[in-house]
Amino acid sequence: MPTSTDDLVITGGTFDALAVIADCLREAGHSTIAVEDPSNPHLLRMFTAHGLEPVPIAVDEEGLDVSRLDGSGCRAVLVTPAHQYPLGVQLSPQRRRALIDWAIKGDCLVIEDDYDAEYRYDRAALGALRTLAPTVVAYLGTLSKTLAPGLRIGWLAAPAWLCASVRNRKHVGDRGDNVITQAAVREFLGTGGYDRHLRSTRLQYRRLRENLLESVSTHLPDCTPIGIEAGLHVVIRLPEHEQDSTLVEHLATAGIRVAALTAYRHHHSGFPGLVLGWAQARPNQLATSIQTLAGIRGILASERRTPAARPGLRDSL
Template sequence: MAESWTTLRELLLARGQLGAQPGRGLESALRTAIRTGRLRTGERMPSSRDLAAQLGIARGTVTGVYRQLLAEGYLEARHGSGTWIADVAPQPETRPARPAPDRYRLGPGMPSLGAFPRAAWLTALRQGTSELTDRELGYPDPAGLMSTRTELAGYLGRVRGVVTEPAGVVITHGTFEALNLLCAVLHSAGQLEIAVEDPGNQEQYELLAARGLRGRPIPVDAEGLCVEALARTDCRAVIVTSAHQYPLGVSMSPGRRRALLTWARSTGGLVIEDDYDAEYRYDRAPVGALQAIYPDCVAYVGTLSKTMAPALRLGWLVPPAALLEDVVRHKRLHDRGGSALDQAALTYFLRSGGYDRHLRRTRLLYRERRDALLTALAEYLPDWTPIGIAGGLHLVVELPSGLDDRQVVERLATQHIHVAALSSYARSIELPPGLVIGYAGLTPSRIRTAVKLMARS
């Protein structure tokens, strides 16, 4: 055990010698090391003989120091086992402060992680793995297991109206990998710019830049993407969240949907449909996927990150048939395909009805939480106007004019309430002050408490 203490001398003397009075110097050095956590609770100290030899001082000096620190509670003696570091909490003035946790995480983009169906997924993982053939344990088809693609094609057709054969589905590690694959194909074809929604996900600009592309912001209003503004650009591809615009929450109107698809067909353009949380609708029937109308000019993108958990890293891409081969080639060169084990679990989860059951349960859960947020806002902050409330995992509240939404976010953060400023999603347009509030991760009672605190801040 003494071998682990060969550098204790350097630890204790890192800031100087023990001084003219080695007993006091050693006592101070040990006390500081324990208080700051450099000597951790539960570690055994060297014997007085060993430490005295390391430091070149009398053993009696070390014995006296140990006796004093035992009396102060920094050390504890265990009969027949030596001297150990006691459970002493580091002092705040000598240890860097850790950021306070967000007591109320109301940021958008995250489902209830506590609602993840752990037992059902473990069953699916076990059962799905047992059904894999020996050959399927080798390098996978870059597009994914055919059994998974078959189940997904059936699910997407049944729930979202997506038109595809199983061979047309590509399994991805989520939305961003799907976008990366499409960007790689478009860049290879000579495209330099892709249109994106404004306001929208600001990380898309970074993603596009990493692929040698520029993002062109296109305004969004109450009907969705402004197609007339898109038509005035040279862009031949656009990323849209047509079913539930992120972050405004509006659904693209029928007229805009027709105009967008007409634009794509007349220009040879590509609509990249990010259908990130379309499974969650509370007050109206879900809007079908754009891909169902013109599959030849729409690339459909979906993910489990919003319905189950981002940790799964599972999503899907249904590109137009003309792009499928290039997409799969880029997928093969990127990572040689995803995990067959996770895909096998998803296959079983879909086939057994586990995914449908999970969606039914979480729809009820999220509707209850949304309603709790709306009720609390009406009671405590009646001059904050909610919009985009019909579905998804978040809503937007428009603040009274004159407020700065970024300052409001900073002020709420001092109360450990985490929300997002609507203005932070805009690139080229002016928006009224607002907050983007996610409600999936907190219980109704905690949502109510958070809103009450917002009203006091």
């Protein structure tokens, strides 16, 4: 069953679409929603604000652990199957089939955020979950990564029952999104400009990615880059004894903004790491930042070995 224009609702981006879906689910009797763990903590706060209790489900190297959904009490789940945020793993074929089976058997809803699907480097694309079961999958897309977050434009393709509810809520709530922006995007798509833009930026980001990987290999040989096969961010996995939150604090002092992977974890523990977005950086900035990170790690390691004999890190920077 192909998606038609009747299935589409234009939104103000991913969070707008999810907020509307949350309201529709609550009206339909839902009180909880399953989310990936780790995942963006702002999503959990948003769902809570809209009356749904988020239930974190663990993510491993195959993506969301679908086997845990049956015991969660949830009848809806939000997933990023193309490139999980922040770990960057792809939902495995076995898990994809299990997820669809869970949704069909339990009359549940899968909300598919097609995060980072446009930028892939080392792996082929998998089809969207919605193509497998459009009656139980709501598909979200956005132009935030490919064009600009400030456009605030995205789309939602939903099952018929949800699509009607979403349309009604958008009509009542905000009368729809900016039609001038929509017209400009339509022209950009129709003239082939968007396809040319994607081809150009894929090459640009691939080069940046190679520079990043080279710098990590040279200056952080004991760390592992994760999720780099696609998307515009990387998780740098740290040795188990290091505290990512401490590194983030000291990197901020040096003018480098990254996030601690532990800040994305909810109920399930895991390895420490740094979440680093690299799309807007220049090659020399990436190399300098990785060198600075290596230097800070060296100072912290020295302080752990001989805490009384070493100056404070802030004094050393």
